[in-house]
Amino acid sequence: MLTLAQVLNKSAARLSGLHPAVLAAATALIERSYAVGVPILITQGLRTIAEQDALYAQGRTRPGAIVTNARGGYSYHNYGLAVDFALLLPNGWGVSWDMNRNGNQNGTRDWLEVVQHAKAIGFEWGGGWTSFKDYPHLQMSFGLSLTELRTGKKPAAAAVEAVIERIKPKEGQAVKTKMKVAIQVNGRKIADGWLEGGVTYVPARKIAEALGAQIAYHPAANTVEITTTPQKGAIS
Template sequence: MAYYYEERSRNNIAKLATETRKRAREWFDWCCENKIEVLVYETIRTLEQQKLNVANGKSQTLKSYHIVGQAFDFVMSKNATVDWGGYKTATAKKAIAKAKSLGFTWGGDWSGFVDCPHMQFENKGYGTDKFSADIPKPAPAAPQKTGKQGVFAKTNLNIRTKSKWDSPVAFIIKEAYYAQIIWDVRENGWVQIEFQGKKGWFSAAVDVYWHTKNPNVLYTAVKDVLTRADPKWGGKPSFRMKKGETVNVIGKTGAWLKCSKSGVIGYLPDDKKHLIKK
């Protein structure tokens, strides 16, 4: 699945110097593969920004590795929530250890001025990692595929106007909606996506972002019901259903069914008192 801050993090990582960017991407890919959610919230920093940080006590040097593209700042996250106190958790320790194994120095190990969000790649010294054109890593197995492939979005996906993360959003495909990958039109590890007559670009990493089998199961309302925005009673209401109305169920969260109606998500208990499989 795509995590809440994945796109923002990848856009920030893309701004780093060449070798730092390569290793930061490897680290971030590893975090995603191991279901560790992080937000990379800052990479490049101007000298003026750094002067301000020194002035307000957020930093102690004007020779910051952020200025030369050899550092990033991160925070642990869970969906849209960030945890500024989460650097001592078991999950964070695994992520930090992985970054160190890739050659990064962690600011949480420093004595005196401890900087837990900070990771820097010193390379051969300050300013030794140069910038070069960004060439995204091609997605595995994409070159062997041709024609069109029907898929279903694992989460809401921002389809882009061009084959890169920082290009404008052409349109959004809602979770569990059907689209087609056009494998004959691809570049830089991206493929063209066709959805309801519109075309745009998205990463060719199918297993990360798409279901290859239809996740939608049709259910019928046993009575008039009000779904919830979260899988719990007493939470914010989502959409209403009348008795006999059908709805797509796109998965389960614990003992709750995850329902989708016109792209809006709502939850109901899987107790056969509210919904039954059609």
């Protein structure tokens, strides 16, 4: 299982060049998604005008399927104000665009969980567009149209600060990274545990029983004692 640091590192290269507020928002989205057991990968961040034109040509003057209706300068990606995402699979390297996947088995589709967190942070979701729906796409316009961005206009300080305020955890409510994990002994699942802040919490009795050990709680000393049975021939 990947740690949060490892998940963040996988997206690091694609976060380069983003507007600072969008960078902070995308980082927060990765963290919040990980906290509910849905690791994600940022697959696209800043896209140059030339890259946008090449993508627009796909399915038109170049082989492949049409994937965008935006020419160079007509995408928020071109200004570092948009990202695309995918679900990161448990093997740590595979990705999925399956919008029906429910990897954390909580009854809500993983994709929509990510979108919910993204909207709470301040992203606009391409899947909500009425014409060309772009389900992996998230953007922050800061109230600016693409026409204004093409003329060189920048996001206002107040609009940027509003995004930063959304990202900040409320006082006394730090963002927690807690997720359910399966505990295995010699390849056999024996219990569920929790991974939080890089520490794995497991039921001691289940572990002891799986190892053939005795476990006892001593109230006076507030101690849990696990005693293993010495193996024949062992030197004490």
